[in-house]
Amino acid sequence: MTDVPIVRTSREEIEVYRFGPIASVLIPVLALLVQAFIPARFHAAAILDLPFLVTVFFAVTRRSQFAGMLTGAIIGLVQDALTHQAIGLYGIAKTVVGYGASSLGVKIDVENPGTRLLVTGGFYLVHQAVYFLVARNILGVAMEWLWARTLLAALLNGLAAIVLFAVLDRFKHST
Amino acid sequence: MENFFSRYRNSSILVLVLFAQVLGLAVQVKRTTETGGTRLIRVWVVNAITPLEKVLVNTSQAVRNVWRNYLYLRGVRHENRDLKEQIERLRVEQVRLSEDAAQARRLQALLEFKEQFISQTVAAQVIGSSGSDQSHVIYIDKGASDGIKPDMAVITPDGIVGKVLRVFHASSQVLLINDPSSGVGTILESSRLQGILQGTAAGETMLRYVMSDEKVATGERVLTSGGDRIFPKGLPVGAVQQANPGSDLFLNIRVKPAANLSRLEEVLVVTRILENTPPVAEPSAPVRAADILAERLPKVPQKPPTVAATGAAATSTAATKAPAGTAAISPATKPSTTAIAPSAAETQPSKPAAVQSQTTGTAATTQPAVAAPKPSTAGVTPVAGGAKPAAKPAGTTPPAGTAGAATAAAAKPAAAKPVVNKPAAGGEAQESKQVNSAGQPSRPAAPAPQTPPSEAVSR
Numbered sequence: 001m002t003d004v005p006i007v008r009t010s011r012e013e014i015e016v017y018r019f020g021p022i023a024s025v026l027i028p029v030l031a032l033l034v035q036a037f038i039p040a041r042f043h044a045a046a047i048l049d050l051p052f053l054v055t056v057f058f059a060v061t062r063r064s065q066f067a068g069m070l071t072g073a074i075i076g077l078v079q080d081a082l083t084h085q086a087i088g089l090y091g092i093a094k095t096v097v098g099y100g101a102s103s104l105g106v107k108i109d110v111e112n113p114g115t116r117l118l119v120t121g122g123f124y125l126v127h128q129a130v131y132f133l134v135a136r137n138i139l140g141v142a143m144e145w146l147w148a149r150t151l152l153a154a155l156l157n158g159l160a161a162i163v164l165f166a167v168l169d170r171f172k173h174s175t
Numbered sequence: 176m177e178n179f180f181s182r183y184r185n186s187s188i189l190v191l192v193l194f195a196q197v198l199g200l201a202v203q204v205k206r207t208t209e210t211g212g213t214r215l216i217r218v219w220v221v222n223a224i225t226p227l228e229k230v231l232v233n234t235s236q237a238v239r240n241v242w243r244n245y246l247y248l249r250g251v252r253h254e255n256r257d258l259k260e261q262i263e264r265l266r267v268e269q270v271r272l273s274e275d276a277a278q279a280r281r282l283q284a285l286l287e288f289k290e291q292f293i294s295q296t297v298a299a300q301v302i303g304s305s306g307s308d309q310s311h312v313i314y315i316d317k318g319a320s321d322g323i324k325p326d327m328a329v330i331t332p333d334g335i336v337g338k339v340l341r342v343f344h345a346s347s348q349v350l351l352i353n354d355p356s357s358g359v360g361t362i363l364e365s366s367r368l369q370g371i372l373q374g375t376a377a378g379e380t381m382l383r384y385v386m387s388d389e390k391v392a393t394g395e396r397v398l399t400s401g402g403d404r405i406f407p408k409g410l411p412v413g414a415v416q417q418a419n420p421g422s423d424l425f426l427n428i429r430v431k432p433a434a435n436l437s438r439l440e441e442v443l444v445v446t447r448i449l450e451n452t453p454p455v456a457e458p459s460a461p462v463r464a465a466d467i468l469a470e471r472l473p474k475v476p477q478k479p480p481t482v483a484a485t486g487a488a489a490t491s492t493a494a495t496k497a498p499a500g501t502a503a504i505s506p507a508t509k510p511s512t513t514a515i516a517p518s519a520a521e522t523q524p525s526k527p528a529a530v531q532s533q534t535t536g537t538a539a540t541t542q543p544a545v546a547a548p549k550p551s552t553a554g555v556t557p558v559a560g561g562a563k564p565a566a567k568p569a570g571t572t573p574p575a576g577t578a579g580a581a582t583a584a585a586a587k588p589a590a591a592k593p594v595v596n597k598p599a600a601g602g603e604a605q606e607s608k609q610v611n612s613a614g615q616p617s618r619p620a621a622p623a624p625q626t627p628p629s630e631a632v633s634r
Binding site for chain 1: 185188189192193196197199200201203204214216217219220221224227228231232301302303304305306307308309310312313314340341348350354355356375376377378436437438439440
């Protein structure tokens with residue numbers, strides 16, 4: 001008699017989570033606050049984009065394209081307001097990321113740390129590419145695409161996502 | 176059609192949201208060129224975020240102050256001693272520089288040169304940043320209610336930081352000099368080459384528009400040129416880190432900013448700049464470094480005047496304490512050398528001391544203070560010949576070397592002074608006439624101008 005392994009489909013792969021209203025507001029606000037506060041003293045910390053990480057986390061966890069793009073748009077527009085550039089650059093980039101991450105979250109398991117690293121790193125590149133294209137082609141901002149720096153930032157944000165998502169997992173509730 | 180929208184509902188919403196934002200960008204681009212106003216969403220967000228940042232900053236600073244001021248005091252005594260020594264060194268240096276500055280002012284006055292200097296600053300604390308690599312801006316805790324206006328210069332004692340870009344009620348947005356959209360008129364200190372300092376996407380600062388056939392040395396200091404009408408002339412910007420020929424006609428000069436832009440905590444906003452024609456400093460009784468050294472030496476106790484000790488002996492006792500020019504003056508005028516620093520502080524009480532010693536513009540503001548003791552000696556015209564006997568003290572034994580140098584130096588500048596004294600018969604000076612470096616008579620001696628003709632640049 002041979003043992004046949006039982007292949008299970010994880011229920012979590014398609015499970016949709018939700019967040020309480022306080023967490024839904026406080027987590028993005030805290031991310032924006034920390035993002036504005038720490039780089040003022042340690043500029044190197046600006047390589048981490050906490051609002052971006054929160055956008056990806058909400059998108060892949062809620063698995064709703066509408067909620068994902070709306071979260072991304074709001075967080076992005078608020079982030080734009082803190083810069084000196086036109087409002088909408090981060091808004092557009094994070095709208096695209098929110099939509100894309102939630103679309104991907106429906107199809108693949110995003111609970112795995114390895115997957116989180118790849119998804120976050122990949123979407124960071126998408127985020128930067130959208131920002132670069134819009135800033136350069138619509139606003140005419142003289143920008144350079146710095147491959148080394150962008151790839152390093154993608155890696156660091158991916159690594160930060162593993163830690164941050166593990167913390168934020170405590171705030172989610174299954175529906 | 177209805178089936179299409181229900182099937183692609185989310186995609187349609189995505190397109191709509193993106194289209195709305197692109198439209199918003201287009202509107203902003205048009206309005207920015209027309210009015211340059213601040214968007215309402217920006218005001219809301221900044222007014223919501225900055226109070227929280229202020230709380231964070233104040234809390235962290237309170238904790239740090241308790242630690243630094245009450246708990247961690249290791250090495251404070253040693254540091255205090257070092258700082259005192261440094262103050263003494265700087266005092267000597269200040270005297271030397273004030274002489275150079277006085278000479279420069281005389282020459283500038285001849286050329287009817289208008290100088291700028293910082294008249295008023297507001298200290299502000301950095302409470303936040305944009306948090307983005309693409310936007311090098313910081314937020315400070317002073318806004319319109321504190322008199323901050325757009326385009327005011329923001330500096331630290333080390334060097335310039337940026338300019339005020341947007342002003343809110345209780346906070347302001349400052350564009351740093353390493354932002355790509357920033358531009359500062361600069362000049363290289365020794366080669367006097369002018370260029371424009373701009374930021375890069377990577378957060379570096381580059382000096383542009385210096386022709387490639389020019390020689391620029393690594394380490395050369397970069398100062399503000401004043402050409403941008405934001406930063407007063409002569410403020411430190413940074414030092415040349417690297418200079419390479421570019422692909423075009425210009426050099427690629429990388430500049431390391433003098434101020435640490437990545438760790439800013441407190442800054443000064445220049446709220447008022449004065450322009451004036453430098454008044455001619457009265458070139459009498461220069462204060463020398465040797466005088467200060469002599470002041471610090473142990474003094475010979477003053478003997479009560481006796482009938483026998485008259486004439487030369489009395490003169491020599493005074494000469495060991497006071498330099499030439501003040502030797503014959505009553506003791507009231509003697510502490511003129513020690514009064515330099517306090518009077519400098521009194522003249523510009525609103526200005527931080529660090530800026531006074533760092534910036535070229537502020538050096539000019541100390542001028543009345545340096546000149547202040549002079550009128551007291553003007554009434555008593557020092558006789559060049561009268562200083563000579565003082566150089567040979569009789570009956571005093573000053574410490575080897577220093578006192579001798581002091582007394583030797585005391586006799587020297589009296590001859591170098593551009594004041595032509597015409598001693599009347601009997602050794603009493605009756606008339607003094609100033610001459611400029613060209614030997615032409617200039618303005619008669621007058622008390623140092625306390626309020627030079629100035630023109631405030633309204634911000």
